[in-house]
Amino acid sequence: MSDQTWLTSPEGLTLLRPFAGAPYPHPSRAQGHTYQGKLFDAATHYADSTVGLVIPAGFAPTQSTDFIVHFHGWGNHVSNVIEHHALRKQLAASGRNAILIVPQGPKDASDSGCGKLEEAGGFERLVREVAQFLKADGKIPTERIGKLTLSAHSGGYKVTSAVLEHGGLAPNISDVLLFDASYGGLEVFAAWGAQRNHRLLSLFTAHLASENFQLQTLLQKHGATVATLLEQAPGLDEKALRQRRPTLIHTLDLLHDDVLMKRSYFELFLKTAS
Template identity: 30%
Template sequence: MKEMLCLLFNFVFLCSHAQTAYTSYGKVFRIASSHSMFPDSVRNKLPRIYQGKTYAAEEHYRDSSVFIFVPSYFDNRKPYHLIFWFHGWNNNIDSALQQFKLVEQFSNAHLNAVFVFPEGPKNSPDSYGGKFEQPLFFDGFVLDVMNELLHKNIITVKQRYDISLAGHSGAYRVISYILLHSINKAKAIVLFDALYGEEEKFAMHLQQNPNCKFINIYTDEGGTLQPSKNLMMDMDAWKWKYLQREEDACTDAELKKDRIVFLHSNKAHNDVITNNNNLEKFLRSLF
């Protein structure tokens, strides 16, 4: 019991310390939403079982929290971007924020934007998107976030906005289902070694929304090489224009100019976000 209390105290301390550290970049707060990914009925009934281990709902699929970051330079007199981030396997909000320097990179991109990070399958090897795989829930979630921002006088009802979706690894699945169901049509999609499947959902969104930007960075060993090649092969057959480059050979000008971008990286699966501050770099190119 003592050990459990100790671990809980350390976790709370680390979360609190991390959140306090981020305040030097802007406003940071957390909310809970009934429209969040979890809890959901599927994982309540059918826990995730992977390599013989069971990931119970109580521990891994109960957290409805949302991390929100608003840069200090945010201007509520101008249109803004809501950028939603989704973590991959065996991660959570706090570990991903720290490991990938998400707040630091987001702040340094200098966009008039709000960073929204809902909790996914917490510390679980799972790509399942929970309630976001169903119609209406993500849109309800967006309204919850906006109502909180309005309540805190961060945004105004007159401001125009758009949404973008970004994530790492297993985040591909939840992003693809949001594209399928949401009435909020994504202005940009950024996949960090995350194109494991659902290619048809990404392609359909790009076809139906010709102003949507798409950046996919993939690696040799992350499991995304062949799906990325397959999608490029399809685009060749459809005569779609896209840019394909080695990560280090792609210029900022190319990244900004081309609507659909495939970048091959020689880095490891968990390095593609922080290498060259890629998140910051990609965000700058989106709008």
Template identity: 35%
Template sequence: MSRFAAPALGRRAFLRALGVAGGAAAAPGLWDPAPALAAASRVKGVETSAIGVTLKLELSQAPFPCDGAPYRDETVMVFVPAHYRAPESGELDLVMHFHGHVTTAERAIAAHKLREQLHESKQNAVLVVPQGAVNAAESPPGKLGQQGGLRRLCGELAAVLSSPAARRALGDAAVPRQARLGMLCLSAHSGGYRVAAACLRHGGCEVNEVYLFDALYGEVDAYRDWVLERKDRSGRERHKLISHFVAGDVRRLNLELARALEAQGVSCLHERRPGELTRKQLLSGRAIFIHAPIAHSAVTFEQNAFRDCLFASGFRRQLRSSWFEKQDEPRRIDVRSRS
């Protein structure tokens, strides 16, 4: 995998093309039109590999800088898998991951094998990892805690990714022109739960699924209320939660959340031993709680948890996969190397 480099057409020309690009047309009530936002955006680098293209962006609607916080990094990491193809619907499906404490978006996307797991899931979606508080033992949401913050970030992102220069960098994997919001899934590891909860409360756009990786340290009401909003819906219309947990307070709060949902008529699935739930249950479940007897730092990737959440998601698949074979049997757990 090559390191980040300026695009072949020249860094200045690339940034200039992004700066003058028009904003993506917003689906009413979902994304804001963003020509002015795109003008304040820029690409810091492009990394290419056999599995896809990673763009390192600076976006004006990134979580930071934000009034009242000392953090200034505007980075948003974006990974588009090589197999991605823009759907005829013009919808852009996103999975947005919020990293934990004492790290950066760039380190988290590599350490937790997020790109590799999206690639292996074969889902036709784009991964977005905003920079939170840099190397800090806290996880304030920044601008994503403001009303409509998630909608504005997605709108700016769509405008930049649909620009001519970004489309050239992505080649056959270019995102739709004038992209509209498709499915939106949020993912959080550890302290990233605060940012995800803020997006559920104030984001201003529909979130379809949430994946937590030893992350439920609080904000239980936000996740409970979000699931209950669509408790009588089915298929892609529901709100689906998958929460992995290790031990301690996170385990306790997960069990409390499950009890609260069940008291409101939501059927919850529990996995107490690795692989106990079938793949069919992961596909059809509405609120799934998985005990992961592994290290907190590895819960996202060591047993390919992020990948399997994506396999079982409502994203619109276009590639066949053997993952769905024998889906009524206890699923095999694949262990991934840390290297």
């Protein structure tokens, strides 16, 4: 798939395109980043301003556009994220009338940084730039932004918490979906998730059990009623996920890399959003 060319598939339209508001390049990684003695140089890992866009089959333009913004984890890049985790297929199957945005974070690097999207207002600048492009390209009729869902896998937690703290468009954010992504930012997630009409879902494997116990405690301190679920084959009850309250879900058998797609939980979590 070449840059700036929409790819048509049965699941919808997909585009990989550079945007000025994408996380990188950014001064914070001008010298690259070192993790456990390994250098991830700037030219290879922090120069790509690609953002993936997916318009699902059956998308019906309205006077405001809902968006899902997914933040990937370590050691990944946008095209692989979309394909490996079957995001295009799951979005279409969910029936959500929303456009998916997948910004390129650190490219194939062990790093949770997210450059411009960690800055105050950086998230809003990118979403508005995407909306402006889509309107100019004839895909949506206005630049008005509707509801926003934030989705994070693994290391995507850091930028997600930054977006909630100071990224802008706070009144539009209705759902936060954490896929084994509760490594940090727990106070931010708790403060946000405890608010009325916010839905926070955290699906976690055993290695993040203590962090989710801490998240539950913080949510309760903020006055939230927290639902806790055990997940195992064949999967979760759709009704339990439709409640607008914080829900922590401990998977008993899914692996860290499987939480998004093995049982189509990206699809289910989107389907059950308001």
